[in-house]
Amino acid sequence: MGEVVLAAKICHVPSMYLSELPGEHHGCRDAAIAGHKEIGRRARELGADTAVVFDVHWLVNSAYHINCGEHFKGIYTSNELPHFIKNMEYEYPGCPELGELIAAEAVAAGVRTLAHNIPSLELEYGTLVPMRYMHMGVPDEQKFKVVSIAAWCAWHRLEDSFAFGAAVRRAIEKSDRKVLVLASGSLSHRFSDDRDAQANMHSWTREFDKQMDLRVVELWKQGRFKEFCAMLPDYAEHCFGEGKMHDTAMLLGLLGGADYDKPVEVLTEPFGSSGTGQINAIFPV
Numbered sequence: 119m120g121e122v123v124l125a126a127k128i129c130h131v132p133s134m135y136l137s138e139l140p141g142e143h144h145g146c147r148d149a150a151i152a153g154h155k156e157i158g159r160r161a162r163e164l165g166a167d168t169a170v171v172f173d174v175h176w177l178v179n180s181a182y183h184i185n186c187g188e189h190f191k192g193i194y195t196s197n198e199l200p201h202f203i204k205n206m207e208y209e210y211p212g213c214p215e216l217g218e219l220i221a222a223e224a225v226a227a228g229v230r231t232l233a234h235n236i237p238s239l240e241l242e243y244g245t246l247v248p249m250r251y252m253h254m255g256v257p258d259e260q261k262f263k264v265v266s267i268a269a270w271c272a273w274h275r276l277e278d279s280f281a282f283g284a285a286v287r288r289a290i291e292k293s294d295r296k297v298l299v300l301a302s303g304s305l306s307h308r309f310s311d312d313r314d315a316q317a318n319m320h321s322w323t324r325e326f327d328k329q330m331d332l333r334v335v336e337l338w339k340q341g342r343f344k345e346f347c348a349m350l351p352d353y354a355e356h357c358f359g360e361g362k363m364h365d366t367a368m369l370l371g372l373l374g375g376a377d378y379d380k381p382v383e384v385l386t387e388p389f390g391s392s393g394t395g396q397i398n399a400i401f402p403v
């Protein structure tokens with residue numbers, strides 16, 4: 119019998135990679151990296167063998183999609199921010215069986231979903247960045263099997279993403295996997311205008327977004343998801359939700375939707391990054 123052993127909403131900002139390197143930005147994302155390492159540590163302690171990532175950097179224009187390849191290996195450079203992430207090596211095992219199970223559950227729930235085991239279908243950095251830090255210093259035999267799910271759902275309804283998340287939970291429980299589930303995406307996501315990019319490296323673009331993010335995190339800490347679910351469509355629209363916040367909808371669907379009421383534990387306090395709002399937070403299962 120499989121189970122979700124840990125669930126979290128996490129950042130994946132490319133400045134985490136810069137933070138590792140010598141130079142001006144060395145250490146600037148230590149808190150975010152420490153949050154990822156702690157999530158990885160706790161997940162392993164709880165017996166996790168697989169990571170399922172809702173990745174808002176995988177854009178899809180039709181249907182829901184699961185990348186459940188056998189094995190992922192490559193050298194990644196971001197085409198969106200090549201000056202931030204370049205030549206990042208990665209290698210993770212995959213879990214085609216779980217991807218297929220998720221697709222079957224989602225289809226049965228009326229959500230048009232396809233599972234793919236295609237060697238040339240690569241991972242996006244919403245998956246690669248957290249996997250990097252959650253595997254740092256971890257021996258090969260303890261690597262998570264990685265399943266990546268498209269969460270930049272350009273023409274999709276948030277309610278379908280809630281239903282999709284619930285299907286992910288059922289599929290995991292029918293599997294033999296112990297799973298870490300990650301919603302990999304920001305809070306608000308108003309990137310800085312280009313001329314302000316360097317000045318805004320560690321702040322929000324708009325005070326409005328910052329205040330909204332802080333309020334949302336207060337609701338999360340109080341377990342007030344009835345209110346949060348009611349405001350999610352407006353929050354996503356007015357605060358430029360990354361991937362339209364489908365990662366968050368999937369995570370909440372997995373946890374029970376508007377009836378979920380557990381207080382969230384913040385591991386990395388909200389921070390501004392290139393104008394956007396970011397956090398690492400555990401959502402108790």
Ligand SMILES: [Fe+2]
Pocket residue numbers: 130131174175244303304360
């Ligand atoms: Fe992002």
